[in-house]
Amino acid sequence: MMDGRKRYRFTVCWGEERDTDDTEGRVVHTSTERPAVEAIRALLPQFTGRIEQTPPRYSAIKIQGERAYDLARDGEVVELQPRPVEIHELTLVDQPDADHSVFEAECGKGTYVRALARDMGRILGCYGHISALRRTLVGPFTENDMIPLEQLEALCNRAASGEGSLADALLPVETALDDIPALAVTRADAARLHRGQAVLLRGRDAPQSSGTVYVTVAGRLLALAEIGNGELIPKRVFNLTGLTASSGRNERD
Structure with a gap:
């Protein structure tokens, strides 16, 4: 961004x-x-x-x-x-x-x-x-996404008193990534990326692909990754609970 x-x-x-x-x-x-x-x-x-x-x-x-x-x-x-x-x-x-x-x-x-x-x-x-x-x-x-300082201070005060949360002012992470292509992966591949392992891209055109993508699994952001030499290489991985599997039945999803 x-x-x-x-x-x-x-x-x-x-x-x-x-x-x-x-x-x-x-x-x-x-x-x-x-x-x-x-x-x-x-x-x-x-x-x-x-x-x-x-x-x-x-x-x-x-x-x-x-x-x-x-x-x-x-x-x-x-x-x-x-x-x-x-x-x-x-x-x-x-x-x-x-x-x-x-x-x-x-x-x-x-x-x-x-x-x-x-x-x-x-x-x-x-x-x-x-x-x-x-x-x-x-x-x-844009300016429409900005939060006035007075509003932010009021939100902090409410959060400190337990009446609210700063998370109420947050936008989805994907909002900052709209200029980066998205790539959906299976849960099995997500598990590998979550462990920091590269994933072999499938498909005839995969080796010709390159650049930065944001990776999703089950519709949620998993990682920022680089594509190179036909592989998906994780660079920044987010901790998602319940959306990755390392073994067993989910490996074949």
Whole structure:
């Protein structure tokens, strides 16, 4: 899921670049220039598609085993190398005033929205940093699936008093796997996977299959597995009671 697409709604504040590329950092560049809406829209295609992006100095990127943000906090000059990222969509959705622009971006893994604000500000000649950021989609989950903090706190309080359960807020595990193919197996094969053993795939086209699947038995999630060389190899196995059998009659189900 975390490798899938993500969508963000974010506000760029023009006129200042900060060392963290957001409001928490120290101001390092300023400008009295403000970009015209037409100039912003004309710039967006340069940041759409597969581009090279340099991560922010304050990021989780590792440099010789150390996080970049730790090195930056210690005052070390960190030189991060550009890396390819995929930005599927980038849209200007609002311009509340001359100092602020609101965007929506849909992007792939590893994209830093803070770096988008920084780089757009530099090209527009006015500098910029993120002043608001909200993730509105990750994988199959949208804002409609989000639980407000107040509701979550109330649920925790009810659970602590024995009046409810945090499980009431949980979605089925399969919800997070809708972009992964499903593969049903017999109880006998499920037992083997449950023990960490590979299962030989049957069928004429089985050796040509490959990739990640989620495995089900009797309609319930059993494991995440990889298909390779005609075998189903378990990678993450979930503990299901009563749905697997290691010997006896159920082995032939």
